[in-house]
Structure formats: structure tokens, C-alpha cells
Amino acid sequence: MIDDEHELRDLETIIGQKALDGNYTYVLVMYDSSKELKGSNLADVQSAAMAVQNLLLVACTLGIGVKLIGGLGDVEVLRRAVDAPHGIRPVILLAIGYAAEWPDPPQRRPLSDMLHYGKFAGKLQPNSRDP
Numbered sequence: 001m002i003d004d005e006h007e008l009r010d011l012e013t014i015i016g017q018k019a020l021d022g023n024y025t026y027v028l029v030m031y032d033s034s035k036e037l038k039g040s041n042l043a044d045v046q047s048a049a050m051a052v053q054n055l056l057l058v059a060c061t062l063g064i065g066v067k068l069i070g071g072l073g074d075v076e077v078l079r080r081a082v083d084a085p086h087g088i089r090p091v092i093l094l095a096i097g098y099a100a101e102w103p104d105p106p107q108r109r110p111l112s113d114m115l116h117y118g119k120f121a122g123k124l125q126p127n128s129r130d131p
């Protein structure tokens with residue numbers, strides 16, 4: 001968690017984004033990549049994504065807004081800046097705060113646009129069970 005003004009300015013320089021202000025609490029989500037599951041070099045991203053999604057759901061339930069900041073610049077520079085040991089990998093920065101307004105949810109693409117059966121762009125076969 002990062003809320004010190006000087007640390008926020010340093011963080012802005014590292015990630016190359018000028019949007020960090022003191023109205024938010026910042027949480028830098030990191031993962032210990034030295035403990036990756038054997039055979040899965042995506043385990044870090046997968047686990048972190050699930051943890052972040054859980055946090056988003058809880059925050060939403062509590063009426064708290066979260067802005068995702070995935071553009072982190074050089075993550076090795078960022079890791080060293082927060083004194084994290086080698087192997088700890090920054091994944092995403094969360095800006096957490098009370099939203100000034102709750103806009104209407106944007107129009108979602110229909111699930112059928114993104115769901116493929118068997119192969120990419122595969123269509124539901126006549127003998128498939130209706131999912």
C-alpha cells in the first residue's frame with residue numbers, strides 16, 4: 001500500500017503516468033514468482049488476476065471504486081523502488097477510493113461474440129449439449 005506523497009511522485013515517474021493523486025489509496029499487487037507452480041509460467045498472472053477480481057467484487061459491494069493501472073513501466077525498476085526482493089513481480093497497481101459518481105455500466109458485447117467451441121471461431125455443433 002502506498003500513500004506517501006513523495007513515494008507517489010516517484011511511482012508516477014517510474015510508471016510514466018501522471019494520474020496518481022492523494023485522494024486514492026494505492027495498492028501495488030505483486031506475486032512471488034519464485035514459487036510458481038511447476039509447468040505453469042502463467043500461474044503468477046492467473047493467481048494475481050483472481051485476487052484482484054476478488055478485491056474488485058468486495059470493493060464494489062462496499063461502494064468503493066477501484067481504478068486499474070496496468071501500465072507499470074519497467075517492472076524491475078518498480079520492484080527495486082519498493083524494496084521488494086528479487087523474484088517478487090509487480091502485476092498491477094490499484095487506485096482505491098470513493099467514487100464521485102457511479103456511471104451506468106457500458107454496453108457489453110454479447111457472450112456469443114467471444115465464446116468459441118472447440119476451435120477459435122468454432123460454432124456450436126448440432127450434437128453439442130446446449131451449454
Ligand SMILES: Cc1cc2nc3c(=O)[nH]c(=O)nc-3n(C[C@H](O)[C@H](O)[C@H](O)COP(=O)(O)O)c2cc1C
Nearest residue numbers: 015017019065066067068069070071072092093103
Ligand atoms: C487491465 C487493465 C489495465 C488498465 N490500465 C490502465 C492504466 O495503466 N492507466 C489508466 O489510466 N487506465 C488503465 N485502465 C483503465 C482504468 O482502470 C479505468 O477503468 C478507466 O480509466 C476508466 O475509468 P475512469 O473513467 O474513472 O478513468 C486499465 C484497465 C484495465 C482493465
